[in-house]
Amino acid sequence: MSPAAQTDVWAEFETGPLALAAARRLRAQGYGQLEAFTPYPMPELEEVLGLKRPRLLLSLVLAAACLGGGLAFLLMWWTAARSYPLNVGGRPLNSFVTDIPIMFESAVLSAAITAFLGSLFFSGMPRLRDPLDVIPSFARTSIDRFWIGVRDDQPEAREPLSRLLEQLGAVHVHRVEAGP
Amino acid sequence: MSSGPVAEVPLWPAPDYSAPPDEMALLPHPQSDAALTAELLDKVLHPPRWLGPAILTTGAGSTVLLAAVVYTLITGIGVWGNNIPVAWAFGITNFVWWIGIGHAGTFISAFLLLLEQKWRTSINRFAEAMTLFAVVQAGLFPLLHMGRAWFFYWLVPYPSTMGIWPQFRSSLTWDVAAVSTYLTVSLLFWYLGLIPDLAAMRDYAPERWRRKVYAVFALGWHGSAQTWRRQRIAYGVLAGIAAPLVVSVHSIVSMDFAIGVLPGWHSTIFPPYFVAGAIYSGFAMVLTLLIPARRLYHLEHVVTTDHLDKMAKMLLVTGSLVTYAYMVETYLAWVGGDSFERHMLLQVRPHGQFAPLFWTVIACNCGSPLFLWSRRVRRSALCLFALTLSIQLGMWLERLMLIITSLSADFLPSAAHGYKPSLIDGALLGGTLCFFLFLFLVFLRFVPFIPVSELKALDYELRGRT
Numbered sequence: 191m192s193p194a195a196q197t198d199v200w201a202e203f204e205t206g207p208l209a210l211a212a213a214r215r216l217r218a219q220g221y222g223q224l225e226a227f228t229p230y231p232m233p234e235l236e237e238v239l240g241l242k243r244p245r246l247l248l249s250l251v252l253a254a255a256c257l258g259g260g261l262a263f264l265l266m267w268w269t270a271a272r273s274y275p276l277n278v279g280g281r282p283l284n285s286f287v288t289d290i291p292i293m294f295e296s297a298v299l300s301a302a303i304t305a306f307l308g309s310l311f312f313s314g315m316p317r318l319r320d321p322l323d324v325i326p327s328f329a330r331t332s333i334d335r336f337w338i339g340v341r342d343d344q345p346e347a348r349e350p351l352s353r354l355l356e357q358l359g360a361v362h363v364h365r366v367e368a369g370p
Numbered sequence: 371m372s373s374g375p376v377a378e379v380p381l382w383p384a385p386d387y388s389a390p391p392d393e394m395a396l397l398p399h400p401q402s403d404a405a406l407t408a409e410l411l412d413k414v415l416h417p418p419r420w421l422g423p424a425i426l427t428t429g430a431g432s433t434v435l436l437a438a439v440v441y442t443l444i445t446g447i448g449v450w451g452n453n454i455p456v457a458w459a460f461g462i463t464n465f466v467w468w469i470g471i472g473h474a475g476t477f478i479s480a481f482l483l484l485l486e487q488k489w490r491t492s493i494n495r496f497a498e499a500m501t502l503f504a505v506v507q508a509g510l511f512p513l514l515h516m517g518r519a520w521f522f523y524w525l526v527p528y529p530s531t532m533g534i535w536p537q538f539r540s541s542l543t544w545d546v547a548a549v550s551t552y553l554t555v556s557l558l559f560w561y562l563g564l565i566p567d568l569a570a571m572r573d574y575a576p577e578r579w580r581r582k583v584y585a586v587f588a589l590g591w592h593g594s595a596q597t598w599r600r601q602r603i604a605y606g607v608l609a610g611i612a613a614p615l616v617v618s619v620h621s622i623v624s625m626d627f628a629i630g631v632l633p634g635w636h637s638t639i640f641p642p643y644f645v646a647g648a649i650y651s652g653f654a655m656v657l658t659l660l661i662p663a664r665r666l667y668h669l670e671h672v673v674t675t676d677h678l679d680k681m682a683k684m685l686l687v688t689g690s691l692v693t694y695a696y697m698v699e700t701y702l703a704w705v706g707g708d709s710f711e712r713h714m715l716l717q718v719r720p721h722g723q724f725a726p727l728f729w730t731v732i733a734c735n736c737g738s739p740l741f742l743w744s745r746r747v748r749r750s751a752l753c754l755f756a757l758t759l760s761i762q763l764g765m766w767l768e769r770l771m772l773i774i775t776s777l778s779a780d781f782l783p784s785a786a787h788g789y790k791p792s793l794i795d796g797a798l799l800g801g802t803l804c805f806f807l808f809l810f811l812v813f814l815r816f817v818p819f820i821p822v823s824e825l826k827a828l829d830y831e832l833r834g835r836t
Binding site (some may be wrong): 206 | 402403407497525533534536537538539541543548551555559560570573589592594596597598604607608611612613618619622625823824830
């Protein structure tokens with residue numbers, strides 16, 4: 191984030207389709223950095239905003255699965271074949287086949303924990319407050335409000351932007367200063 | 371929205387009414403987002419009058435469980451009815467039954483999510499909570515069955531001064547890994563889906579203290595498009611992980627039996643047979659809980675007759691699978707050439723001292739789902755409710771029958787011995803039932819039990835763009 195205070199313009203919409211149409215229109219008009227808040231997931235909107243696949247998160251999940259399974263195997267091999275070898279009816283000490291269930295469970299467990307914590311961490315959660323909390327009706331986002339945010343770095347473009355957003359059906363247009 | 375300013379901008383794509391009519395029936399009454407949220411969250415904020423007494427009653431019933439557990443721990447598991455040779459009985463039956471019940475919850479939330487079945491939306495949170503609470507009950511029994519439950523940590527590989535390690539070639543250590551993984555993954559899956567609704571609760575609840583409590587659990591969720599995307603992708607990943615996990619957990623549970631050499635247990639059909647049975651009994655439990663809750667909470671427009679119909683069809687499918695497994699098991703014993711196996715499957719079970727158990731199992735598990743071929747039965751809540759009770763009884767008895775027939779009459783006729791449960795066995799089973807219901811009612815009291823944000827998304831998807 192740049193040290194200078196940045197200003198975002200946030201438009202409040204009453205329905206998802208309106209917000210989606212507004213985002214499409216803004217995108218068509220060349221507004222680059224758009225953000226959105228919605229009460230439920232809207233895949234089309236994500237497409238308009240140009241959100242990418244969270245590759246890092248998915249790679250971490252895969253890595254955790256491999257690591258979990260691998261470590262489980264190492265542990266079982268070391269305890270059963272090295273540290274405490276116990277001959278049970280002449281069966282092999284390092285028995286890969288009987289290790290499979292626990293390897294699988296460990297892989298699943300580490301992948302699941304990574305997916306859960308990773309999705310929270312990359313989204314900045316848990317967090318105490320959001321810069322947008324200053325807008326009174328922002329608390330209705332989880333219920334029935336849709337927000338489209340536009341990065342507003344050109345003061346001379348402010349008026350037309352607000353007018354455009356209202357034209358697109360925004361019930362309110364707010365300006366939020368986000369500090370460094 | 372007035373038409374004035376909107377008319378000047380290019381319109382979004384025309385409303386999409388192409389969703390098939392049977393999908394529209396899943397959410398028959400269109401409501402605004404605000405009205406839908408208010409209606410569903412009010413059910414939690416203003417609970418019906420019966421809920422308090424019901425929680426108290428089941429809580430009182432749970433003290434029976436507490437008493438039975440304390441008595442067992444103090445006296446030893448000699449107070450249970452099992453003994454040599456029937457060393458497993460109610461304890462393992464209850465374990466397998468409870469964990470099987472949990473499987474339908476994960477099946478609904480994971481498999482049906484991956485298969486993009488829209489009807490899972492209204493019921494998935496319900497079913498996931500059922501999973502969690504059922505696994506909690508299940509976990510209790512192996513712990514107690516160890517006899518000295520306070521040494522349970524010996525099953526965990528830790529460097530001890532005794533210099534020994536758990537035996538990983540035993541299926542009992544697989545159980546530990548499977549059940550603890552299953553509980554953790556179910557909890558994470560449930561919670562990840564719940565966060566947006568906890569945020570809605572935080573923003574909707576009128577009282578300040580309530581908002582604060584829900585705010586803690588909502589972890590600061592605000593629903594930015596980026597967060598939604600990550601949440602949905604992580605949710606999909608968890609579903610993708612949970613689906614094979616369900617299959618693995620009950621396969622491992624079945625290996626507790628199949629790895630043993632007893633006649634009637636030592637069979638490769640056990641893993642698929644147990645998984646089908648688990649999902650069968652679990653769907654029955656979902657319906658047992660859902661049918662009264664739907665009526666008492668007036669949720670008929672969210673959990674519609676169509677939902678019941680679809681779940682009844684799942685019961686029919688899994689019930690048929692279980693019936694098929696019974697037939698294959700018996701057929702393989704007949705042609706397999708192992709005289710002990712043949713004696714067990716063709717003589718001891720249908721004609722031995724536990725024959726009444728066997729025939730009740732057949733009637734409940736193979737007979738009662740046949741009624742579900744009738745559309746009228748599938749769409750009648752009362753009939754379905756009665757059938758699910760019969761199926762659950764059947765599935766519980768099936769596990770008991772499997773265990774006590776094989777153990778009571780193995781290879782040596784001189785070692786044969788009968789089995790009778792004790793009062794404490796009954797108290798533990800009844801106590802876990804009460805405790806399960808208690809946890810479930812507490813869940814209904816405090817947690818948004820119908821996924822509000824998912825229903826709004828479904829509404830948007832079905833009626834879309836209007």
